[in-house]
Amino acid sequence: MTARYADIALRLALPGSLQFGVPENLQESLRIGQRVMVPLRGGRDVGYVVGISEEPKVRGIRPIERVLDAEPHLPDDLLELMLWVSNHYLAPIGTVLRAAVPQAVHYEGTSKAVARERHFLTAVAAIPAEQAEALLPDLALRAPAQAVALAALCRAQGRPIPASTLNRAALDALQKKGLVTLGSAGMRRGILPPSETPVEPAPLTPAQAAVFARIIPALAGGAKPLLVQGVTGSGKTELYLRAIRALPAGRQALVLVPEVSLTIQLIRHLRERLPFPIAVWHHQLSDGEKFDLWRAIRRGEVRTVVGTRSAIFAPLPRLGLIVVDEEQEASFKQEDTPCYHARDAAIVRAERCGAAVILGSATPSLESRRNAEVDAFTLLRLPGRYTGLPLPEVEIVDLRTFAAPGRRSLGARGEAPRLIAPPLIDAAREALDRGDQVLFFLNRRGFAPHTQCRACGAGVSCPNCRVSLVFHAPERSHLCHYCGYRVEAPDVCPSCGAAELRLSGSGTQRLELEIRTAFPGREVLRLDRDTASRKGAGARVVADFESGRADILVGTQLVAKGLHFPRLTLVGVISPDLLLNLPDFRAAERAFSLVAQVAGRAGRGERAGRVLVQTWQPDHYALEAARTHDYESFYARETAFRRELDYPPFFDLVALRLDGPNLSRLGETADEIGARLRGMLGRAEEQGACRVLGPVPAPLEKIRNRWRSQILVKARPLEAATGPLRAAAGSLHEAARSAGVRLLIDVSPLNLM
Numbered sequence: 001m002t003a004r005y006a007d008i009a010l011r012l013a014l015p016g017s018l019q020f021g022v023p024e025n026l027q028e029s030l031r032i033g034q035r036v037m038v039p040l041r042g043g044r045d046v047g048y049v050v051g052i053s054e055e056p057k058v059r060g061i062r063p064i065e066r067v068l069d070a071e072p073h074l075p076d077d078l079l080e081l082m083l084w085v086s087n088h089y090l091a092p093i094g095t096v097l098r099a100a101v102p103q104a105v106h107y108e109g110t111s112k113a114v115a116r117e118r119h120f121l122t123a124v125a126a127i128p129a130e131q132a133e134a135l136l137p138d139l140a141l142r143a144p145a146q147a148v149a150l151a152a153l154c155r156a157q158g159r160p161i162p163a164s165t166l167n168r169a170a171l172d173a174l175q176k177k178g179l180v181t182l183g184s185a186g187m188r189r190g191i192l193p194p195s196e197t198p199v200e201p202a203p204l205t206p207a208q209a210a211v212f213a214r215i216i217p218a219l220a221g222g223a224k225p226l227l228v229q230g231v232t233g234s235g236k237t238e239l240y241l242r243a244i245r246a247l248p249a250g251r252q253a254l255v256l257v258p259e260v261s262l263t264i265q266l267i268r269h270l271r272e273r274l275p276f277p278i279a280v281w282h283h284q285l286s287d288g289e290k291f292d293l294w295r296a297i298r299r300g301e302v303r304t305v306v307g308t309r310s311a312i313f314a315p316l317p318r319l320g321l322i323v324v325d326e327e328q329e330a331s332f333k334q335e336d337t338p339c340y341h342a343r344d345a346a347i348v349r350a351e352r353c354g355a356a357v358i359l360g361s362a363t364p365s366l367e368s369r370r371n372a373e374v375d376a377f378t379l380l381r382l383p384g385r386y387t388g389l390p391l392p393e394v395e396i397v398d399l400r401t402f403a404a405p406g407r408r409s410l411g412a413r414g415e416a417p418r419l420i421a422p423p424l425i426d427a428a429r430e431a432l433d434r435g436d437q438v439l440f441f442l443n444r445r446g447f448a449p450h451t452q453c454r455a456c457g458a459g460v461s462c463p464n465c466r467v468s469l470v471f472h473a474p475e476r477s478h479l480c481h482y483c484g485y486r487v488e489a490p491d492v493c494p495s496c497g498a499a500e501l502r503l504s505g506s507g508t509q510r511l512e513l514e515i516r517t518a519f520p521g522r523e524v525l526r527l528d529r530d531t532a533s534r535k536g537a538g539a540r541v542v543a544d545f546e547s548g549r550a551d552i553l554v555g556t557q558l559v560a561k562g563l564h565f566p567r568l569t570l571v572g573v574i575s576p577d578l579l580l581n582l583p584d585f586r587a588a589e590r591a592f593s594l595v596a597q598v599a600g601r602a603g604r605g606e607r608a609g610r611v612l613v614q615t616w617q618p619d620h621y622a623l624e625a626a627r628t629h630d631y632e633s634f635y636a637r638e639t640a641f642r643r644e645l646d647y648p649p650f651f652d653l654v655a656l657r658l659d660g661p662n663l664s665r666l667g668e669t670a671d672e673i674g675a676r677l678r679g680m681l682g683r684a685e686e687q688g689a690c691r692v693l694g695p696v697p698a699p700l701e702k703i704r705n706r707w708r709s710q711i712l713v714k715a716r717p718l719e720a721a722t723g724p725l726r727a728a729a730g731s732l733h734e735a736a737r738s739a740g741v742r743l744l745i746d747v748s749p750l751n752l753m
């Protein structure tokens with residue numbers, strides 16, 4: 001086909017791509033994936049060719065100005081993945097481009113990039129420092145700016161430094177004289193070399209060997225995704241490492257992890273075992289780091305990339321294996337457009353490029369496990385720990401037997417209720433006396449989530465959100481966990497002036513305080529969003545605890561996953577009730593998974609572990625299954641409930657989330673969109689393929705001064721809903737926009753709050 005017209009994806013939130021004409025001299029050579037410069041709105045912009053055709057779609061089409069790269073900028077499978085994400089998740093291709101390709105890469109080498117690229121440009125002295133220093137005195141007289149720049153480069157002793165820190169004109173002049181080399185080649189930010197002390201692997205256990213024997217043939221490509229269901233401590237990481245090493249020459253691996261601050265240990269293993277550099281990709285990288293790293297990955301300079309969700313778009317040219325560790329984690333799903341799920345995208349990308357996929361989990365998501373049941377995935381099990389030790393013994397502590405009437409809320413003035421029940425205190429003391437480490441898990445940060453006036457009953461809530469403010473003790477402030485609003489904690493009730501404000505409920509700060517009181521002289525560390533927010537801070541807490549500098553670690557779900565502390569033998573789960581009571585049909589699954597994960601931190605070394613779960617709902621089936629380490633019984637019970645109510649994994653969901661500043665306009669718009677959906681999906685509803693629920697106020701009714709409403713569509717197959725929605729999305733968005741309402745369509749949502 002002659003490429004007379006080309007569909008160009010631009011980095012804009014347009015509903016689709018735009019068509020441009022192809023000049024005659026390019027009609028034979030233009031290829032999908034190439035970057036082009038196109039005229040736009042009186043200026044010009046950079047886009048990607050995503051389709052070619054012989055016929056125009058509209059009149060008055062303008063031609064492409066020029067092609068920017070001789071070779072396609074993106075690997076074919078990556079471009080195909082982006083188009084799939086756009087189509088499957090009903091997301092404008094421009095928003096997918098923004099998620100997938102760093103801005104600096106998108107505009108690389110164009111006039112739009114000049115200002116940015118200077119920051120990434122590095123300078124290095126082109127001659128030995130002694131020679132350069134000898135030139136300085138003369139140079140200082142004739143061209144002082146050049147002398148300053150050259151002196152800085154001498155001080156750097158051959159290391160490249162960012163060109164943006166020096167005078168650019170001076171650098172250019174020095175380059176002309178052959179005294180300085182400019183470029184970005186010298187900097188390899190985000191790429192880690194192999195460890196200087198490589199570690200020899202321990203032999204595989206028979207169970208690991210059996211699973212590995214099934215992984216090997218899959219590495220040749222074309223196999224179904226492998227779901228490795230291995231209990232905590234079963235040695236899944238070892239299998240990932242061996243699979244990466246066993247890849248055919250020239251093929252690369254991508255390892256997706258749920259959270260970058262939790263990957264320190266994984267990265268260390270990779271560096272100890274793989275004889276080549278690895279790249280680490282995550283959203284905390286600066287623009288410059290992303291630019292350098294992206295290009296190094298694109299050129300095939302790294303054989304393994306480790307990263308969070310967005311690393312699924314890493315431009316590895318010859319991908320041979322994708323590992324999704326802790327595949328059940330909700331953080332793989334992006335909650336803003338494009339609302340893609342990195343695990344599902346991994347499966348699609350692997351299919352396109354013939355790579356193998358390994359999904360690893362101790363507690364697979366119901367969706368993945370169901371896929372194994374219907375033979376879409378291959379299920380491989382690791383039923384025991386590689387140390388041969390049993391899984392930790394899990395005991396349920398029934399809080400009702402310790403609670404005197406009225407003790408649940410604050411007792412007498414100044415006397416706080418005990419947050420930790422006596423059996424847990426005793427068990428912790430015993431473990432600490434043996435020289436072991438203890439972990440306490442509570443899935444809420446801050447000191448206390450509620451503050452109420454005992455005189456007038458008023459609570460302290462966020463002025464922007466319909467939630468109560470959380471008291472944070474270190475700053476003596478009230479903080480909104482949704483919008484970040486912060487106010488100094490008042491001494492008296494803001495409503496009536498009485499000095500009767502009382503804190504209730506507990507977060508990790510209060511837990512830490514209570515632990516320090518109960519175990520004087522013990523070193524206590526806390527790991528939650530507050531202590532891990534600064535870059536590298538989370539890693540320091542983990543390293544300190546690992547080295548034994550602390551006896552007790554307190555934390556939120558940040559401590560639950562993937563970490564390995566050999567001396568940790570006791571885990572205390574403080575309030576799984578917080579998880580169980582969320583108004584979300586996945587609450588039990590999350591609670592089960594999280595309790596199993598955190599319990600799995602205990603007893604991974606030479607001594608057996610013990611776990612105490614204190615709860616008000618000791619008979620809940622999710623906790624009972626966690627107690628007996630019985631995924632199968634949980635799966636059976638939970639899937640029966642989901643099947644009964646037409647929830648995933650039996651029906652798929654599409655959530656339409658609406659929010660706006662005006663409650664009544666939001667209500668009207670939501671009603672209108674709901675009615676249009678019912679009209680559009682009426683036939684599918686009659687056939688039982690769809691059900692439209694709502695609109696209803698979202699459980700979090702108002703956030704950041706915007707009221708929130710949602711409509712849920714249940715569909716089987718998913719296309720029964722997304723097909724009609726894809727065609728109508730533009731007009732639904734327009735209806736919302738004209739009413740001042742924001743509409744987000746979330747396909748297969750994980751968060752319904």
Ligand SMILES: [Zn+2]
Binds near residue numbers: 458494497498
């Ligand atoms: Zn009051």
Ligand SMILES: [Zn+2]
Binds near residue numbers: 462463480482483484
């Ligand atoms: Zn707020």
